[in-house]
Amino acid sequence: MMPNIFNSRLSIIKIFKRSSALFINGPKATDNFVYVTPHIDFPERIKHKDLLKSELCKRHAKNNLDKLVELWSVYEELKTRKKELDEKKAQVSTELGKLLKEGTQGDNLEKLKIQLSLLKENIKKIKVPLWSAEEMAVVESLKLPNGLHPRTPDQNRDILFQHSSPSPNNKNHLEIGREQDLMCFTKNENYYLLSDLAVFELGAKFHFSNYLRQNNFTQFSNPDFTKSLVVEGCGADYTNPDSTFILHNNEDTEGVSGSRLHLTGAASLYSFFAYHTKNVLYSKVLPIKYFTIGRQYIPSPTEEDSLFHVSQSSVVEIFISTRNSAELDEMLENVIDVTKELYTQLGYHFRLSLIPADKLKMWESLRLAIEMYSSSQKGYVEVGNISLSGDFISKRLMFTYTEEKQYKFPFILSGTILNIPKLLGCILEQNTHFVVPEQFKVENWRGKH
Amino acid sequence: MFKSCLCKPSRLMGKSMQFKYFSICNFPDIDTNYYCDVKNMTEIRQNIQSRKGIGNIEKMHEIYNLLKSTPIANETYKNLKENLYKELACLPNRTHPIVKTYEEQPHLIHEINKKKDFGNYKPLEFSEITNLLNLMRTDKLGHTCGNKSYYYIGELAELEEALIKYTVSELLKENFKLVSVPDILSSNVLQSCGMMINTDRTQIYSLDPVHHGPDLYLSGTAEMSLAGLLRDSLHDTNNLPLKLAAVSRCYRAETSNVVEERGTYRVHQFTKVEMFTVTTREQSDDMLEYLRGMQEHLFSPLGLHMRVLDMPPHELGAPAYRKYDIEAWMPGRSNYGEISSCSNCTDYQSRRLNIKYYDCNSEKYVHTLNGTACAIPRMLIALLETHQEPKGKINIPIALQPYFSGKQFISKNSNVPKLKLLKIK
Incomplete structure (x- = not known):
C-alpha cells in the first residue's frame, strides 16, 4: 500500500541512531519516562528560508538546511498519509458499524471487513517509519541554531564602551601567585587560592551580590547537578565530556540512557532552566530578574594552564525572563548600565563589546562580552558575558507563560556577569603587589546601614 | 607562616x-x-x-x-x-582514654541557651515555613536536577550568604587563613582522609571514568581538599598551630529514608564553612578544645538552644581520636539535630599524607583536626524553626543583621512567583 516514493527516501531513516535526551518518541517513549516534549518551531522558521540560510552562513554553521527540509517533508508526507489512513479507517468503521447494526449480510459487508483489516495493517506498518522520520526531523531541527539579534555584528566585534586604557606589562598571574605564596596551582582542574586571594574570591561575590540586590534582582541558591535533557535543552551536547562533567551512573539513573546527572554548577544557565523547565507563569509576573552566586564547572578544553582556563570557577550568574523581544531589548540596556557601573567602580580598564555571529554559541542570538586586558595573554579575556537567547531555550524546555489564555514562551537574558578566576587573573597582572580591592575587603562585607 | x-x-x-x-x-x-x-x-x-x-x-x-x-x-x-x-x-585510630569510659552514650558537656517558649503556638517545621513564605522549592525537581534537589529563594538565599559572611569574618578575626579549594579530587586524597572508596561507593560521587578519566571524585567536605593541599609538607614548629578555613560545596551521595532526616536535613549537595588545623602532637588536645570553643562562639549569638556532646567510641569515624558534636534544638521537628562536629585525628591523616613538622632536629608527624564552622542546610533549619513568629515572619539574630542588609526579619517572598507545572506533555 505504501507509495513507492517513500521507499528510497526511507532508506536514510534506517541508519539513524538516536542522539537526543530531549526528544523521545515511539517505542522509546515507553522505555524511557518522557518528562517534557520540546516545542519545535521549524515549520515557522523555514517559511523564511532565505533569512535562515543567511544566518547560518553568518554563524559559519554546518547545518545542512536542504537535508533538514527533505527530512521534514518525508515526515510531513508520512504524517499526512497516516492521517488519511486514520480518517479512512474511521469512515469504514462507521459504515461497517451501521451495516452490522442493520443486520445486513452480503458482499458489501465482507468487502468492508477486508478493507478495515487492510487499513489497520497499513496504519501499523506506517507507524514505525513515521516515528523514525519524526525523530530524525525533530532531532535534526533541534540542532538548528537560534536566530540572530539585529545588533549582532556580521564579522568584527562591536565595541560599545571602554573604561580607561590597558597598561601592558610582562606580568603573568601564575608567577605572581606563586612568588607571593597566594596560589597553589597544580593544573586547570586543581588549584587553591590562599589568604588574600581567597578573600578576594568571596568578597567579589558578595560585592556583586549586594549591588544586584540593590538593583531589584532576587537572589537564588541553586543545585549543582542537572539532567541530560536540560543540558541538551540549553543547546549543549550532553554526550560531549568537553562541554559538561558527566557523573558516574549511580542507582538514581541506572539504565536510563540520556538521563544522566551533569555537574554544571549552581551558577549556570542550566540550573536556572532546570528550575523553569515545563512550568507556567502568569504574564503579569514578568519580567523577573534573578541572580545567584556559586560554582560553575566547565571541563577545561586546553593544555595551557592558567586561571583563564580553570574548570571550577566561582561566578555570579544572572537570569532574566521577559514577555517579548521589545521587553528583552529594554532589559539588555538596563543590564549594560548595571555592568558598566559595577566594573567602572573597580577602577580597572575594561571594555564591553558585541561578539560577531560566528563566535556565538548555538543558543545565543547576541552576546555582550565583558573584557579585561591580560598581560600574559597579550590580549583581552572575557571576564563576564551577557547573552540573549530569546524564546529559543524556553521552547525546547517548555518554559511558558499564559497571556489571554494562550501559552507563550518567555524571552531570556542570561549571563555570567562575573567570572572570578578570570577577573582575578587580569587584576593580578595589573598590580605590583596584590591588594584586595577596597569593595571586596572583609570590613565591607557588613553593609553600611 | x-x-x-x-x-x-x-x-x-x-x-x-x-x-x-x-x-x-x-x-x-x-x-x-x-x-x-x-x-x-x-x-x-x-x-x-x-x-x-x-x-x-x-x-x-x-x-x-x-x-x-x-x-x-x-x-x-x-x-x-x-x-x-x-x-x-x-584499623581505626586510638581512642582518647576518657572517651573509652563512655560506653554507648555521648557525654553531655553542657547546654547553651534556653529552649524558646512558644506558648500555645505549635512551631512549624522548616519545610512548612518555607512553603508558607515561599522561600524554597524542592518539589518536582527529580527529572531536571536529580533527587533531593533544592532551591533557596529570595531572603533564604540571602540568609545563606549572610551566614557565610558572618562565619568567615569571625574566623578571620581569629587569624584563620582562608583557602579556596577544588571540589574535584583524586582517590588517594580521599582515602588518606579515611574515606573507603571501594566499600563506600554510595557515599561518594565520581565523574564518569570513561569520559573524564578513572580517578576523579567529588569532595564530600573541604577537609579532604585541605588535607590534599598539605600533603607532603614539612612545617617549622614555630609556625604551628596552622589554622585554615574554607568555604566549599560538599557532595554526598548517601541517601536516607529515616523520618528524622526528611526534607533538607540530609541533602546531596550543600555549602559548608570548614575549619582545619595542624598542630604538634602536644598541642592537639588543646586545639580540639579551641575548635569546640570557636563553634560555641559562632553559634551562641544565633540564639539556638544547643547541647555540646563528647561522642562515644562507636560514633567516631576511623580517623578520629576524639570528637565533639553540637546538636541544636529544632522546635518544628521537636528534635535535636547535629549542626557541627569537630575531631582530633592525631597522626592518622598526617601519616597517610606525609605531613610533618621539624622539632629539635627530628621530623615528627603533625596532628590534624577539623571542625564545622557552619553547615548551611541544618543551620537554616535550626534558625528558621527557632526564630519563627506565629504571624508568619522570621526574626534575624542581631549578630547576623549587619550581614543581612540590616534587615531584622524575613517575611513572605512575593518577588518570585510560584510555579505551576504544565499539564500538557
Whole structure:
C-alpha cells in the first residue's frame, strides 16, 4: 500500500541512531519516562528560508538546511498519509458499524471487513517509519541554531564602551601567585587560592551580590547537578565530556540512557532552566530578574594552564525572563548600565563589546562580552558575558507563560556577569603587589546601614 | 607562616621522602611500632570492638608474623607486605582514654541557651515555613536536577550568604587563613582522609571514568581538599598551630529514608564553612578544645538552644581520636539535630599524607583536626524553626543583621512567583 516514493527516501531513516535526551518518541517513549516534549518551531522558521540560510552562513554553521527540509517533508508526507489512513479507517468503521447494526449480510459487508483489516495493517506498518522520520526531523531541527539579534555584528566585534586604557606589562598571574605564596596551582582542574586571594574570591561575590540586590534582582541558591535533557535543552551536547562533567551512573539513573546527572554548577544557565523547565507563569509576573552566586564547572578544553582556563570557577550568574523581544531589548540596556557601573567602580580598564555571529554559541542570538586586558595573554579575556537567547531555550524546555489564555514562551537574558578566576587573573597582572580591592575587603562585607 | 611549606614541599624535604602513596611499592608510614606490637593487641581489639568499626587485628598479626619470617628476596614478600598494609589501613585510630569510659552514650558537656517558649503556638517545621513564605522549592525537581534537589529563594538565599559572611569574618578575626579549594579530587586524597572508596561507593560521587578519566571524585567536605593541599609538607614548629578555613560545596551521595532526616536535613549537595588545623602532637588536645570553643562562639549569638556532646567510641569515624558534636534544638521537628562536629585525628591523616613538622632536629608527624564552622542546610533549619513568629515572619539574630542588609526579619517572598507545572506533555 505504501507509495513507492517513500521507499528510497526511507532508506536514510534506517541508519539513524538516536542522539537526543530531549526528544523521545515511539517505542522509546515507553522505555524511557518522557518528562517534557520540546516545542519545535521549524515549520515557522523555514517559511523564511532565505533569512535562515543567511544566518547560518553568518554563524559559519554546518547545518545542512536542504537535508533538514527533505527530512521534514518525508515526515510531513508520512504524517499526512497516516492521517488519511486514520480518517479512512474511521469512515469504514462507521459504515461497517451501521451495516452490522442493520443486520445486513452480503458482499458489501465482507468487502468492508477486508478493507478495515487492510487499513489497520497499513496504519501499523506506517507507524514505525513515521516515528523514525519524526525523530530524525525533530532531532535534526533541534540542532538548528537560534536566530540572530539585529545588533549582532556580521564579522568584527562591536565595541560599545571602554573604561580607561590597558597598561601592558610582562606580568603573568601564575608567577605572581606563586612568588607571593597566594596560589597553589597544580593544573586547570586543581588549584587553591590562599589568604588574600581567597578573600578576594568571596568578597567579589558578595560585592556583586549586594549591588544586584540593590538593583531589584532576587537572589537564588541553586543545585549543582542537572539532567541530560536540560543540558541538551540549553543547546549543549550532553554526550560531549568537553562541554559538561558527566557523573558516574549511580542507582538514581541506572539504565536510563540520556538521563544522566551533569555537574554544571549552581551558577549556570542550566540550573536556572532546570528550575523553569515545563512550568507556567502568569504574564503579569514578568519580567523577573534573578541572580545567584556559586560554582560553575566547565571541563577545561586546553593544555595551557592558567586561571583563564580553570574548570571550577566561582561566578555570579544572572537570569532574566521577559514577555517579548521589545521587553528583552529594554532589559539588555538596563543590564549594560548595571555592568558598566559595577566594573567602572573597580577602577580597572575594561571594555564591553558585541561578539560577531560566528563566535556565538548555538543558543545565543547576541552576546555582550565583558573584557579585561591580560598581560600574559597579550590580549583581552572575557571576564563576564551577557547573552540573549530569546524564546529559543524556553521552547525546547517548555518554559511558558499564559497571556489571554494562550501559552507563550518567555524571552531570556542570561549571563555570567562575573567570572572570578578570570577577573582575578587580569587584576593580578595589573598590580605590583596584590591588594584586595577596597569593595571586596572583609570590613565591607557588613553593609553600611 | 602560610608560606613555602605548602606549595614547595621539595624545598624542605629530603629526597627519600618524596614517595607516592598507594603505588605498588610504597606504603603509608602507619605506626607499626604500635599496631604490630603484641602487647597492644588486646587494647586494639577492644578499640575496634567498642568503635564497631572494621579491622581485624588477628589477621593483621598473622600476616605480620608471616612477613617477619619471609626473606625479602622471597617472591611472596611483596605480596605479603601489600596485604599487611591493606589490613593496617583498615584499623581505626586510638581512642582518647576518657572517651573509652563512655560506653554507648555521648557525654553531655553542657547546654547553651534556653529552649524558646512558644506558648500555645505549635512551631512549624522548616519545610512548612518555607512553603508558607515561599522561600524554597524542592518539589518536582527529580527529572531536571536529580533527587533531593533544592532551591533557596529570595531572603533564604540571602540568609545563606549572610551566614557565610558572618562565619568567615569571625574566623578571620581569629587569624584563620582562608583557602579556596577544588571540589574535584583524586582517590588517594580521599582515602588518606579515611574515606573507603571501594566499600563506600554510595557515599561518594565520581565523574564518569570513561569520559573524564578513572580517578576523579567529588569532595564530600573541604577537609579532604585541605588535607590534599598539605600533603607532603614539612612545617617549622614555630609556625604551628596552622589554622585554615574554607568555604566549599560538599557532595554526598548517601541517601536516607529515616523520618528524622526528611526534607533538607540530609541533602546531596550543600555549602559548608570548614575549619582545619595542624598542630604538634602536644598541642592537639588543646586545639580540639579551641575548635569546640570557636563553634560555641559562632553559634551562641544565633540564639539556638544547643547541647555540646563528647561522642562515644562507636560514633567516631576511623580517623578520629576524639570528637565533639553540637546538636541544636529544632522546635518544628521537636528534635535535636547535629549542626557541627569537630575531631582530633592525631597522626592518622598526617601519616597517610606525609605531613610533618621539624622539632629539635627530628621530623615528627603533625596532628590534624577539623571542625564545622557552619553547615548551611541544618543551620537554616535550626534558625528558621527557632526564630519563627506565629504571624508568619522570621526574626534575624542581631549578630547576623549587619550581614543581612540590616534587615531584622524575613517575611513572605512575593518577588518570585510560584510555579505551576504544565499539564500538557
